[in-house]
Amino acid sequence: MKKDKRLFIFDIEGVLVEHIDEPKPYPYALNLISHLKSSGKKVALLTNIGRKSSPWVFKRLREAGFNIDYEDLFTSAKLMADIVKEEKRRCFVISEGGIIEEFALKNIEIFEDDSADTVVIGACRNLNYQTLNFAMNLLLKGAELFCVGGSLRFRGKFQNYEGEFLGERALAEALSIATGKRVNYIGKPYKEIFLMVLNRKGEKAEDSLMIGDSLESDILGAKNLGIDSVWISHGKALSKEEIKPDFVFDSLKELYEILTT
Ligand SMILES: [Mg+2]
Structure with a gap:
């Protein structure tokens, strides 16, 4: 592995902490981030989480001990808010708290009438038919469709149920099938979010390294842009047909040792 990379892009859940709701850092996670920052490297934390605001x-990450700045954090909801601000979009939003909160913090108004020109879909476990149908009609009238994140399913706990939940991508694709509108995905593995990270951090793909535990989102996304990738396997084996990361490590320990010696 080349040690002269300048930007280190980390996935959060499954790499730095197990779960963001109760973030306990994995061994070496705190030291690795501190080491990179203090040796003049750039760090970006990139997550598809849209359920919570950035x-x-x-x-949560600061409380868990991570030595990061707000500018190091890239969440799907944060980038969606940036796009809406930049392009002055009028959004109708279907989502749980995260995106709504993110928009409110950035003084982005949400439109619940025909004047909306954009439909934004996030994970939403308390959706009703009327809302989804209203979004469909906005799309039929010409609105554009965005999806924050890109999960078909996700695990979680909600209203006394713990298990699998229908993800935001499934909702967005349902609207897309019904209307013929293309979904603009803001999240890994789609390239827009990676390009934004490179752009904001002022680095090129070849000088960057992606560290992730998901082959389908972190590693595939990095590969699509020519960013070298490290798959944190947690002891799992890579099968032949799968997406090939450049490096496979059981845990952050190996990466920490390579970068500090
Ligand atoms: Mg992950």
């Missing part, structure tokens, strides 16, 4: 995620 200030909430940032606060």
Whole structure:
């Protein structure tokens, strides 16, 4: 592995902490981030989480001991808010708290009438038919469709049920099938979010390294842009047909040792 990379892009859940709701850092996670920052490297934390706002995620990570700045954190919801601000979009939003909170913090108004020109879909476990149908009609009238994140399913706990939940991508694709509208995905593995990270951090793909535990989102996304990748396997084996990372490590320990010796 080349040690002269300048930007280290980390996935959060499954790499730095197990779960963001109760963030306990994995061994070497705190030391690795501190080491990189203090040796002049750039760090980006990139997550598809849209259920929670980026200030909430940032606060959890700081409380868990991560030496990061808010500018190091890239969440799907944060980038969606940036796009909406930049392009002055009028959004109708279907989502749980995260995106709504993110928009409110950035003074982005949400439109619940025909004047909306954009439909934004996030994970939403308390959705009703009327809302989804209203979104469909906006799309039929010409609105554009965005999806924050890109999960078909996700695990979680909600209203006394713990298990699998229908993800935001499934909702967005249902609207897309019904209307013929293309979904603009803001999240890994789609390239827009990686390009934004490179752009904001002022680095090129070849000078960057992605560290992730998901082959389908972290590693595939990095590969699509020519970013070298490290798969944190947690002891799992890579099968032949799978997406091939450049490096496979059981845990952050190996990466820490390579970068510090
Ligand atoms: Mg992960």
